[in-house]
Amino acid sequence: MTGLALVAGGALLFAAGLAAGHLLARRSVGDTTGLGTPVERATFRTLHTASLAAPPLRAGLTADAARKAVRRLRPLFGTAALALADEDTLLAWEGPGRHHEHTALDRVRQVLATGRGRTFPVDCREPDCPVRRGTVAPLTVDGRVLGALVVLGAGESAAVVRATEEVARWVSVQLELADLDRTRTGLADAEIRALRAQISPHFVYNSLAAIASFVRTDPERARELLLEFADFTRYSFRRHGEFTTLTEELRSIEQFLELVRARFGQRLRVTLQIAPEVLPVAVPFLCLQPLVENAVKHGLEESVERSRVTIAALDEGATVRIVIEDNGVGMEPDRLRRILRGDGGPTAGIGLRNVDERLRQVYGDEHGLVIETGVGAGTKITVRIPKYRA
């Protein structure tokens, strides 16, 4: 009996949800009283359509993006069909009259060659084909013609020609933005390369000097340290792959700490807490090592006391939480903010900022560095990395 009641209740709930959803949908489209004059409403509708078509185009001019974009854009024209082409193929065709593909493509090639839009008549033997005339407008990015927008309909009108040109210009702007996104990614790549090259000349110099001090007294230790140094630099200068595993990143940190210890001996205490299931997680290459370097630097180089650094990696379901903590001098929160914004001076905390930016770029803004610090209170840096990267 309870079962029957449950099923009935579920069905009722479903029906209610359906009705509510339907109503809401109707309201958002149809009932726009109180939202201005008809002209204003038309403007809103146009802007809304444009905002829907923009996200796919931000991925650049691909078949998938084109298919999604033309589906959104066609209502703007009210004509029979709409197509997007890149330099040599028709990427997407929305609406009837697909058999005119070749005619359209020929016109697109002309436009690509000249860089100027035009209209053209379409011969069709099928009596009920709605496509009689077409308009092509070029898509230009940085003065280069990347593709074309084709509008096909029953007849020619100045309004359609104008609309085609305007929409083509709007699509061009979106593609330009996509280009900008790509440039930004490239810039980050360049930055990580710079970071690698920058693995701090100081560190190289200090390590070699420390190793040299062991060469006579403890040649075996010196040899080991040199090997560590070799491994560490090989990892840091490695060229392939933007990602590595947490295991490898930790191994590099271990080598780094071994070299630091050669110089500072017992003054440095390091505690490691690792949940073993997070070790295979993929992390951006060199995303932790700079943080550890920072912690060690704060702890050792600016005080004489014993320095303590804790590195913890914990399992949090779909994410990994990594915490790096030191008991060093800490920092003014304001200064830290400036460093992360990028105006803390030419040399200050480039590693920190770079890691923060890369994390935000790969995983989104909610995965940037979380830093807790104060003058004389040490520093605690928390990173949350998703186990799976979309």
Place this chain on the structure above:
Amino acid sequence: MNQTYGTAAVLAAVLATLVIGSAGLRISRTTSDFYVASRTVPPYLNAMAVSGEYLSAASFLGIAGLVAAQGVDMLWFPVGYTAGYLVLLAFVAAPLRRSGAYTLPDFAESRLESTAARRVASVLVVGIGWLYLLPQLQGAGLTLGLVTGAPRRLGGVLVAVVVALAVAAGGMRSITFVQAFQYCLKLTALLVPAVFLVVAWHGDPGPGAALEEPPAFRRHTQVTVDSTVRIRLHEPLRAVAAGAVDGKRYDNAALLLDPGVHEVRAGTRLRFPPGAAVPERDGGSGPRTGASSWATPLSGGRDDHPLYTTYGLIFATFLGTMGLPHVLVRFYTNPDGRAARRTTVVVLALVGGFYLLPPLYGVLGRIYAPDLLLTGNTDAAVLVLCERLVGGVAGDLLGALIAAGACAAFLSTASGLTLSVAGVLSQDVLPSLGVRHFRLATLLAIAVPATASVAVSGLPVADAVGLAFAVAASSFCPLLVLGIWWRGLTAPGAIAGLLTGGGSALTAVGLTIAGPPADGWTHTLLAWPAVWSVPLGFLTMVLVSVATRDRVPAGTEAAMARLHLPERPAGATS
């Protein structure tokens, strides 16, 4: 059962879980330990964790109960639960690890490049998770009820609260060690008492031939009927009753029932003399205790179409294992595809070894606890045997050990499932609400099945788990197998297959659990959907994919290469 020992054992199991869960990190203070601390989990440990999470209340309690009640056909349950890993090993384990996906929705998204496919997969994961959590909580209620005397529904809710707190408070910082420990506990909890039980059984005069005959009471036995039952008698029955039988009140009066169907009201106490045959439950949704067919396969003890139901069981369990959300998550801990495959092999051995034990308990339960057949409470067989057969303080202690094992069974599976469901809920279903959001998701993940476990009762634990397997087999098995082995899979095809296969199985399951009672083929088809819903899922996925051939994801070749090529060229070192 001795309540002090039992309660202490259950508390100890819970405490050990929480302590290992919150402290199970590898800690090093010197650089030389660094290497040890940053070593990935070896396959054997990971396999123990997978097994620990996999062996649920259904395995620990349910199988023995089903075998006791319904005979050798039910041996397909342990066989199927184990063989599922064979299929996983052959088709899925290594490629799935190489894909880098942490959950099934991740896999759907990375392989098909579609967020819509991801969303559908998420909804199904949550559905399967809830369906699987329900019997865990029911098993918890049963165990805690027997051990501490608490009302049954309270036990389930109590465990739900414990699991929610542990997961939401981040008390499972290192779940691998917890689950590995739970496996050891479960194995010990069945193995040690089993030795005592077998010895006691051998010491008992004349238990041998009892299996072929209808079950009978071996000594004076008093049975309290919890809910009204109809019993069918084949020969006259003498008993002493206190309560209502066939609408007539008895007050500790002798009772002689003729062959035929009789109704015993809830709350009635019946006392049987030694040698009396155990009355057979008649009809209803409870399991039937086929009288003489117990030791013969396919003899119609359970359903109208035993051959069909056997195949239904085989399809669901063989193909459903790969689609269980909490199993997959553990495979991510393997560093690469090779390790994933090794882990699966070890899991096969560990799980296979464990499953030798529950049937033994089932057989002994039929001989020594036949009253459970009458009350329908067969899931309790494992828990009461030690008290009945060994007795004394030794019996109480062994019983407490088994109670601790049962507690481990539902705790480990329930916490693993809750973690997986909460992860999917917080990532894909709920709107983003910041940090506290995972805790909310955890509450939702456990609250729904906890509520359902209070509302729906009376479904045997192993049966309910079988239904969850059926849904997993008809939705995620096609997605994984085709996604890994067929280039032609498209996002619309996968979505259509998930919806038809999983949706139809889910509907059938829903009707079986909560719908109106049905009989004959309708009931059989709905209760064992896997035979038709798995092919339906595959077929829909293939046909729709072929129809939408132009929508094959652009990155298919790259994705396939990633799934099937070894991570690192052979011989290369880094």
